[in-house]
Amino acid sequence: xxxxxxxxxSYVSVLLVTFFSMAKKRLQKGKSRKRRSPxxxxxxxxxxSALGRRLGVNAVLFLxxxxxxxxxxxxxxxxxxxxxxxxxxxxxxxxxxxxxxPGMHLTAxxxxxxLTLLGYRANLVGGRPGxxxxxxxxxxxxxRPFNFWDSDEQSLFFRARxxxxxxxxxxxxxxxxxxxxxxLDPYRFATISPSHHEDRVLVQGDRLPSxxxxxxxxxxDRQFYGxxxxxxxxxxxxxxxxxxxxxxxxxxxxxxxxxxxxxFLSRDRTISRKLKEAAMALLIELHYDKGEILEAYCxxxxxGQDGRRAIHGFGLAARFFFGAPLEELRLPDLALLxxxxxxxxxFDPRRHPERARKRRDQVLTLLAxxxxxxxxxxxxxxxxxLGVTPRGGGSSRFPAFLGLVRSQIKQDYRxxxxxxxxxxxxxxxxxxxxxxxxxxxxxxxxxLDSGGDSDPLQGAVVVTNTGNGEVLAVVGDxxxxxxxxxxxxxxxxxxxxxxxxxxxxxxxxHGQYTLLSPVDDGPxxxxxxxxxxxxxxxxxxxxxxLVPLYRGLAESLNVATVRLGLDLGVKKVINTLRELGIxxxxxxxxxxxxxxxxxxxxxxxxxxxxxxxxxxxxxLRAIRAVMSADGQPLHRYALEVRQTVDPLAVYxxxxxxxxxxxxxxxxRLSDSLSSGLGVAGKTGTTxxxxxxxxxxxxxxxxxxxxVGRDNNAPSGLTGAGGAMxxxxxxxxxxxxxxxALMQPADIEWVWVDAKTFQAxxxxxxxxxxxxxxxxxxxADVTDCGANIGAASINKTVDWIKGILE
Amino acid sequence: MNAIRRCYLGVLVAVLCGCAASPTVQQxxxxxxxxxxxxxxxxxxDRASPESPLxxxxxVLAMARPTPRDAGVSNLAVxxxxxxxxxQREHGRSAEAIATLERALRVEPRNPLIWHRLAVLRYERxxxxxxxxxAAKSNSFAGExxxxxxxxxxxxxxxxxxxxxxxxxxSAHDRAARFERSGx
Numbered sequence: 001x002x003x004x005x006x007x008x009x010s011y012v013s014v015l016l017v018t019f020f021s022m023a024k025k026r027l028q029k030g031k032s033r034k035r036r037s038p039x040x041x042x043x044x045x046x047x048x049s050a051l052g053r054r055l056g057v058n059a060v061l062f063l064x065x066x067x068x069x070x071x072x073x074x075x076x077x078x079x080x081x082x083x084x085x086x087x088x089x090x091x092x093x094x095x096x097x098x099x100x101x102p103g104m105h106l107t108a109x110x111x112x113x114x115l116t117l118l119g120y121r122a123n124l125v126g127g128r129p130g131x132x133x134x135x136x137x138x139x140x141x142x143x144r145p146f147n148f149w150d151s152d153e154q155s156l157f158f159r160a161r162x163x164x165x166x167x168x169x170x171x172x173x174x175x176x177x178x179x180x181x182x183x184l185d186p187y188r189f190a191t192i193s194p195s196h197h198e199d200r201v202l203v204q205g206d207r208l209p210s211x212x213x214x215x216x217x218x219x220x221d222r223q224f225y226g227x228x229x230x231x232x233x234x235x236x237x238x239x240x241x242x243x244x245x246x247x248x249x250x251x252x253x254x255x256x257x258x259x260x261x262x263x264f265l266s267r268d269r270t271i272s273r274k275l276k277e278a279a280m281a282l283l284i285e286l287h288y289d290k291g292e293i294l295e296a297y298c299x300x301x302x303x304g305q306d307g308r309r310a311i312h313g314f315g316l317a318a319r320f321f322f323g324a325p326l327e328e329l330r331l332p333d334l335a336l337l338x339x340x341x342x343x344x345x346x347f348d349p350r351r352h353p354e355r356a357r358k359r360r361d362q363v364l365t366l367l368a369x370x371x372x373x374x375x376x377x378x379x380x381x382x383x384x385x386l387g388v389t390p391r392g393g394g395s396s397r398f399p400a401f402l403g404l405v406r407s408q409i410k411q412d413y414r415x416x417x418x419x420x421x422x423x424x425x426x427x428x429x430x431x432x433x434x435x436x437x438x439x440x441x442x443x444x445x446x447x448l449d450s451g452g453d454s455d456p457l458q459g460a461v462v463v464t465n466t467g468n469g470e471v472l473a474v475v476g477d478x479x480x481x482x483x484x485x486x487x488x489x490x491x492x493x494x495x496x497x498x499x500x501x502x503x504x505x506x507x508x509x510h511g512q513y514t515l516l517s518p519v520d521d522g523p524x525x526x527x528x529x530x531x532x533x534x535x536x537x538x539x540x541x542x543x544x545x546l547v548p549l550y551r552g553l554a555e556s557l558n559v560a561t562v563r564l565g566l567d568l569g570v571k572k573v574i575n576t577l578r579e580l581g582i583x584x585x586x587x588x589x590x591x592x593x594x595x596x597x598x599x600x601x602x603x604x605x606x607x608x609x610x611x612x613x614x615x616x617x618x619x620l621r622a623i624r625a626v627m628s629a630d631g632q633p634l635h636r637y638a639l640e641v642r643q644t645v646d647p648l649a650v651y652x653x654x655x656x657x658x659x660x661x662x663x664x665x666x667x668r669l670s671d672s673l674s675s676g677l678g679v680a681g682k683t684g685t686t687x688x689x690x691x692x693x694x695x696x697x698x699x700x701x702x703x704x705x706x707v708g709r710d711n712n713a714p715s716g717l718t719g720a721g722g723a724m725x726x727x728x729x730x731x732x733x734x735x736x737x738x739x740a741l742m743q744p745a746d747i748e749w750v751w752v753d754a755k756t757f758q759a760x761x762x763x764x765x766x767x768x769x770x771x772x773x774x775x776x777x778x779a780d781v782t783d784c785g786a787n788i789g790a791a792s793i794n795k796t797v798d799w800i801k802g803i804l805e
Numbered sequence: 806m807n808a809i810r811r812c813y814l815g816v817l818v819a820v821l822c823g824c825a826a827s828p829t830v831q832q833x834x835x836x837x838x839x840x841x842x843x844x845x846x847x848x849x850x851d852r853a854s855p856e857s858p859l860x861x862x863x864x865v866l867a868m869a870r871p872t873p874r875d876a877g878v879s880n881l882a883v884x885x886x887x888x889x890x891x892x893q894r895e896h897g898r899s900a901e902a903i904a905t906l907e908r909a910l911r912v913e914p915r916n917p918l919i920w921h922r923l924a925v926l927r928y929e930r931x932x933x934x935x936x937x938x939x940a941a942k943s944n945s946f947a948g949e950x951x952x953x954x955x956x957x958x959x960x961x962x963x964x965x966x967x968x969x970x971x972x973x974x975x976s977a978h979d980r981a982a983r984f985e986r987s988g989x
Contacts, residue, residue, distance in 0.1 A: 101882030101912060150904035151889070180881035183908075467914025468907065614945050616938070625904070636900060639907050639923070641938045647945060700914060742915070742945055 071279065078280045079287065081263045082296060089202055089422025089629055093405060094186035095429040096470075096624070097148070100160060101181045102169055105735040108139055108162045110432060115141070117187050117431055119323035119389075129155040130328045137162050140173070144325070146185040149426060149625040149633050153183050187431055188319075190402045192418045201315035202422065202629070203326055205295035211331065211372075212314060213294065215338045218370045219363055221255040225290055229256045229281035256281040258341075259297045262312075303337065304344045311344075321349060323389040331377060332384040335363040349388045357386060399483035400460075400476030401429050404602070404622045407489065412635055413626070422629030427622055428470035430463075433734050437461040437473040437703070438480040440729030445478045445707070448722065457715055459707040459723070460487035461730055462605040466702045468639050469609055469618030473730075474602075485710070492598040493691050493706060497556045497665075497719070498684035499577070499595035501611060501653055503565045504553045506576040509649035511568055515656060515770045516778060518546040518757050521560040526590055536562045536594060539685065539718075548754045550656040550770065554664030556683065558594055565593035579644035581606040581617045595684065604695055605704045611657070612680075612697040614742055615650035616641045647744050648773050654680050654741050655771055661696070665720055669696075672728040678739040681727075683719030690714050692722030699737030703730050743771070750777040758782040865963050868925045868956055883909045883916060890922065899926050917946040917953055924960050937964040955984035 098114050100106070112122075115132050124133040124140060132141040138161045145155045158179060161169040170179040217224045223231045231254045238252030253261065260280045284293065304311035304320060311320050317337055318326040329337070339359035340347050349356035361382045368378035405427050409418065417423065441459045449457045456478070463473040476486035485491070507513040521544040525533040536558045543559060552560035565573055573593065574586045586597055599607075602620070610617045618641050626635040657680035660666050665683045673679065681696025692707040692715055705723040708715045715722060751767045753760035759777060760767040764784035878884045886909035893902040903926050909919045920943035928936035940957035947953045958981035965974035 099882075099908065099911065101880070103880065103882075104912075150893070150901040150908075180885040465911070465914070468910060616942055616945070633900075636904060638903060638935075639910070640935060641942045643938060643941050742948075744945070 071283070074276065074280055075283050078260070078263075078284050082284060082288065091192040091418045091421070091423040091425055092188050092201075093190040093192065093402065093425045093427060094188050095427060095431050096472075097146070097186040098184045099181060100167060100170060100184065102167060102178075104167050105165060106162075106167045107165050108134065108137065108160075111139055111160060111162075111167075113432070114184065114187075115139075118144075118185060119319070119325075119328075121324070121328070126330070127157070128328055130324055143182065144185045146183075147627075147631045148183070149627060149636060153185070156182060158182060186426065189397050189429065189431070190405075192402075192406070192425075201313065201319055201326075202299055203295075203313070203315040205291050207327060208295070208298055208314075209327060209329065209334065212298070212326070212329075212334045212338065214372045215334060215363065215367055216255070216294075216298070216341075218367055218372050219338050220258065220341060221253075222370075224255050224294075227254055227256075229283075229285035230254060230278055254281065255297050256285060256293055259293065259300055260284065262297075262300045262302055301341055302344055303340045304348060321388045330381075330384075331373065332360065332364070332381040333387060335367065335381060336360040336386065336388075339363040349386050353386055353388075360386075397481070398429065398434055398474070399481065400486050400488055401427070401434065401471075401474040401622070403476065403483075403486040403489055404471060404474050408622050408637075409626070423634070424627040424629065424631075426624045426627070428465075428472060428624060429622070430472035433463050433701075433730075434473040434475075436733035437463055437475045437730045439733070440726050441475050441705075442478050442480065444722075444726045444729060448707075448717070455709050455711045455713060457707060457717075457722075458487060458710055459705065459726060460491060460601045461703060461705050461726065462488050462601050463701060463703045463730065463734070464605060464609060464620060466609065466612035466697050466700055469613075469620050470624075471605075471620050471622045472701070474622075487706065488601045490600060491706065491710075492600055493708060494595060494686040495597060495599050495604060496595040496684040496686040496691060496693060497558075498604055498682055498693050498695055499592070499597065500553055500556060500561050501657060501682060502576045502580060502607070503561055503568070503573050503593050504549065504656060505580075505611075505645065505649055505653045506568050506573050507549065507564055508652045509576070509646045510572055513549055513564075514772055514776045515548065515550040515652055516752050516754070516757055516772075517549045519549050519552050519560045519564050521545065521547050521552070521557050521563075524559050524563055526562065526566070528589070534590065546757075548757060550659055551664075551754065553653075553656045553682075554659040554662075556660075556665045562590060562593045566590060576645070577607070579617070580610040581619075581644075595686070601704050601706045604693070604706075605702065608682075608695045608697060608702055608704060610645065611650060611654060612702045613641070615645040615647040616643050618642075648746060651741055651744055651747060652771060652773075657682060657696075658739070658741075666694070666696070666724060668720055669724055669728055672725070673731060676738055677736060678741075680739055680741075681724075683724060685718040688714045689716050689718060692717035693719050694723035694727040696727060698731070698739045701731065701734055701736055703727055705730070746774045747771045748774050748777065752778060753782045753784070756782045760784065862963055862967075865925065865928055865960050868921075868960075878916070878918060880913055880916075883913050883919070886912070887919070887922065890926075894926065894929075899930055902926055915946045917943045917948075917950060920946065921953055921957055924957065928960055928963070933964045933967060937961045940964075951984040951987050955981045958984060 098111075100111070112132070112134060119130065120141070121131045122133065124131050124142065127142060129142050129144040132139055138159055140159050141157075143153070143156045143158070146153045156179070157173045159169075159171045159173055160167055160182075161171070170182055171177070172179050221231065221234070223234060227234075231252065234254065235252035257277055260277050288296075299313040299315065301314070302310060302312055303314070303317040306320060311317050314337055315326050317340070318324060318329055318333075321337070322329060322333055336349060336356060336359075339356070339362065340349075342359070346352070347356045347359045364373070364378040364382050367373045368375045373381075405425065406418075409425060413423070438461075441461050445457050445459055459475070459478055461473065461475040462471065464471050474486075474488045476488040477484065507517075508515070521538070523535070523543055525535050528534045538558050539556065544557065547555075547557065547560055549564070551557070552564065570588050570590060570592055574588060577586060582599065582603060584599070584603070586592060589596070606617075606620055609620060618639070621637050621639075623637050625633065625637065627633055658678055660683070661669050661679045661681050662675075666679075666681050669679060669681065677698050679696050679698055681694060684691065684693030684695070690708055690712055693705065695704040696702070705726045707717060707722040707726065717723075749769050749771050751760045751762050751764075751769050752758065753764065753767055755766065757778060758780045760782055761784075762769075764782075766784070878887060886905050890902040890905040890909070893899070893905060903923060906919055906923050906926070910916070910923075913919065920939055924936050924939035924943060927933075927939060937960060940960040944954050944957045947957065958977050962974045962977035962981060965971075965977055
């Protein structure tokens with residue numbers, strides 16, 4: 001009894017009293033009947049009848065007890081369902097909110113794309129939040145209110161002005177004042193739902209549009225506020241209608257009964273089920289008031305199907321059919337939803353628009369008949385188009401990104417909580433970057449192969465914010481909606497030359513090297529254990545003699561890099577990789593210098609993030625904060641930075657990475673991207689062209705791309721031939737700031753001659769300007785590589801030969 | 806509550822405009838009323854060296870107050886976010902203030918002042934190692950801003966002192982002093 005609430009106790013005692021008094025009456029009746037029976041019979045059957053009497057009484061009591069237990073059982077079942085369903089909410093996952101401010105790079109088209117994604121209507125009539133109207137070089141918007149982790153945003157009526165691909169002004173049209181900043185509501189791109197594939201957008205009773213409630217009652221259950229769960233008049237009316245039509249045409253179910261039907265989703269129409277349903281309807285009305293029942297109904301009612309996802313409740317249905325929150329729907333939309341209750345699949349507005357329209361208009365007529373709306377309102381609404389969005393909004397659109405969110409959130413939350421607590425997860429996803437990366441990957445790969453093979457080209461893209469480590473986009477498949485193998489997170493592939501910056505960074509940080517230090521690219525043979533010596537070769541099979549250090553990276557020279565690595569020691573290079581943020585065990589062999597190590601695209605991203613961050617490791621984050629269903633902040637994932645690598649050495653390495661794009665293996669990148677961006681990047685190609693990589697960053701964005709085949713067969717692509725194109729297309733549609741490396745204080749730029757490894761002057765044709773840590777620039781000056789430096793060149797060469805021997 | 810907030814905003818605006826408010830007024834106006842949020846326990850050496858010209862914990866905490874040079878933040882969005890963060894912090898909501906500053910950082914990722922303010926807030930929350938790291942990050946963007954570099958070095962010095970790295974603290978104090986001198 002402890003388990004039962006007080007309310008239930010009193011309720012049980014009432015039941016008990018009722019049943020006992022019934023049993024007593026039965027007993028008394030039996031006694032009086034017996035009194036009239038003949039004396040003889042009494043004598044003869046005295047014994048038996050006493051026994052029977054006792055048995056009869058016991059049987060009645062027993063049946064009563066069974067009935068009570070059954071009712072109690074039903075009661076607990078229905079209460080469990082009611083309470084449980086009220087709280088089992090999937091986690092909602094949001095993209096980053098778009099923040100608008102004057103001066104930002106944003107076109108009116110981009111803003112409208114975002115508003116469309118958010119389900120804003122291109123119509124300001126009615127002045128409701130969630131609408132906008134585009135004008136010439138401006139957009140007027142009524143934003144939605146939204147409660148964020150750090151503060152609440154109110155609905156604003158404002159104007160955004162644009163000029164030359166920039167947002168130039170934000171103006172509050174109500175208060176007639178300029179606005180420094182507007183944060184829009186975030187796009188909800190996924191839900192993490194319970195295993196039975198139900199989704200829900202909970203709408204609290206007081207937030208239900210009153211028109212919806214009135215319409216629902218008018219159409220489904222006119223006596224809702226008058227009955228106790230069952231409506232005798234309704235049943236009679238339905239019965240009469242059914243008899244007239246010689247079949248089931250009308251249901252007499254109240255909203256309460258329908259709610260129970262929805263809970264148990266049983267389709268059979270047996271008498272016993274009907275009785276059970278009726279009993280439960282009465283029970284539920286005993287426990288909960290009409291408002292609670294209506295709220296539960298509105299969140300429970302089944303209204304459609306999206307693949308395996310069942311659409312329950314008006315809140316979700318509003319998102320699913322109209323891409324907007326329920327409170328923004330107007331009369332025709334609400335009428336459509338109310339009409340759907342009768343047959344969600346029969347009246348599906350996407351599959352059967354004509355039927356849906358008829359049903360909607362039927363509902364509108366009914367509402368006018370019952371004076372819920374006026375006849376002219378009904379007429380006007382029935383002229384409106386269906387207004388259903390082409391595809392279901394709110395389903396998980398970005399499975400690869402969601403995969404990253406899940407893997408990060410798992411560290412703090414249990415799977416059950418994610419599925420049932422209605423958590424609000426605020427992620428770092430930038431839909432504009434995500435779409436750009438998705439299109440770039442599928443578009444480029446479609447050009448490279450048709451995708452029809454048994455093992456087509458595949459790929460992965462990760463885009464991040466270089467400033468704070470936020471992951472903006474993740475693509476894990478050339479078909480971005482496939483939620484299978486998330487290559488960005490789990491595909492471990494040889495990285496090839498992508499690893500080389502770590503070798504050069506080690507040299508610049510720990511060795512006595514500058515960007516101009518001569519490195520020998522001549523034939524090399526490395527003893528490895530007892531077997532054949534290892535003879536690394538350059539990609540073009542050519543050897544060069546001495547090259548300045550930065551050219552080794554820019555041209556991705558294998559032999560020079562291995563020689564440099566051997567001089568530094570593999571342990572030091574591994575240490576650098578660790579400082580750059582690579583956590584896994586790395587093989588301590590010289591082949592590591594050429595990237596004979598398997599990493600995921602995400603790990604590579606972390607490594608380049610540290611370079612882009614000027615030597616500060618910034619852990620990649622996909623989540624900003626988690627809030628409870630009712631808006632309480634639970635967890636925030638704050639920005640963390642950790643300086644691990646000497647900023648001077650990182651600066652020099654990044655200059656060399658810019659040289660890769662300016663004049664090295666990635667020089668073709670400037671064909672597709674503005675050369676003014678100063679991209680720092682690196683190509684990566686593995687043996688037999690199995691993997692094609694490109695990693696690169698500009699002022700505020702970093703992207704890493706991998707292209708290859710799942711079975712590790714050759715892709716036939718170099719880094720520049722495959723991944724770099726995807727990278728360029730990804731970045732082409734993202735707004736970028738040029739990369740201006742932050743120059744540390746102890747850096748000086750000096751004109752040098754790369755052939756003589758000496759200082760030079762600007763007027764010499766071959767001279768280039770390189771940065772040096774103060775005091776490390778060459779002292780000898782050459783006159784454009786001519787005579788006066790000759791002696792010192794020989795000296796340098798001899799010196800180097802001496803070292804190498 | 807509203808009146809207090811309005812008062813804060815008033816002072817703030819005055820400070821940001823760099824007008825009439827004298828330094829003492831600023832100090833009185835923007836009082837950190839709720840010290841309970843500061844969990845840093847001062848270590849003995851913090852108080853033990855009154856004769857040293859070095860910065861103290863209070864110097865770092867004082868950095869949380871707005872200074873006239875904040876008016877130099879040209880981006881209006883960043884300025885309004887920094888102001889919001891100040892108000893949030895004064896109401897004891899430092900976690901929200903950090904979130905707000907991170908928003909500002911998304912607008913201007915290389916603004917050393919935002920990184921510096923983040924460092925100060927982390928310091929107040931006794932997240933010492935992050936405070937020092939953020940201060941270092943701020944310095945990597947500070948360039949010629951000697952005044953800001955000095956402040957960041959003071960934070961680093963304090964953190965090192967409180968984590969027992971005395972030589973490290975001394976060298977950080979030296980660097981702070983050097984930047985302070987050249988800033989004058």
